[in-house]
Amino acid sequence: MNANLLKYISFGSLALLVVVLVTSTVVGAVWGTSLAHSAVYSSPLFVALWVVMLVSSLLYIFNTPMRRVVSSLFLHLAFAVVLTGAFVTYITAERGVLTLCKGAVPSSMFVTDEGSLA
Numbered sequence: 001m002n003a004n005l006l007k008y009i010s011f012g013s014l015a016l017l018v019v020v021l022v023t024s025t026v027v028g029a030v031w032g033t034s035l036a037h038s039a040v041y042s043s044p045l046f047v048a049l050w051v052v053m054l055v056s057s058l059l060y061i062f063n064t065p066m067r068r069v070v071s072s073l074f075l076h077l078a079f080a081v082v083l084t085g086a087f088v089t090y091i092t093a094e095r096g097v098l099t100l101c102k103g104a105v106p107s108s109m110f111v112t113d114e115g116s117l118a
Helices: 003-031 033-041 044-062 070-092
Strands: none
Touching: 003 033, 003 044, 044 070
16 A cells, blocks of 8 residues: 555544544533543444554554664554554443442442342
């Protein structure tokens, strides 16, 4: 693939991610974090944008002489490891609500989604 095209895709998707993150921060501050989470952070398009940015940046690194610069290569590989871990967490995480009250006695039991005690 053309290195210039990969560069434009990498940095273009990065710029778009910055705009989306700034917008979602404003949405979260104005209308609440639940709206920002449901509209942006849990959106498949948001995840796809991260994947496009990650794949295009790795392809760019490996298709240019930058792959010989060890520090740059490891920086991008570390970024790939972090984003892969975030994706695995996104796919396999259990979501719920935990309320912590100051001065309350902690409980060692909780109710699961099925209604049973654990």
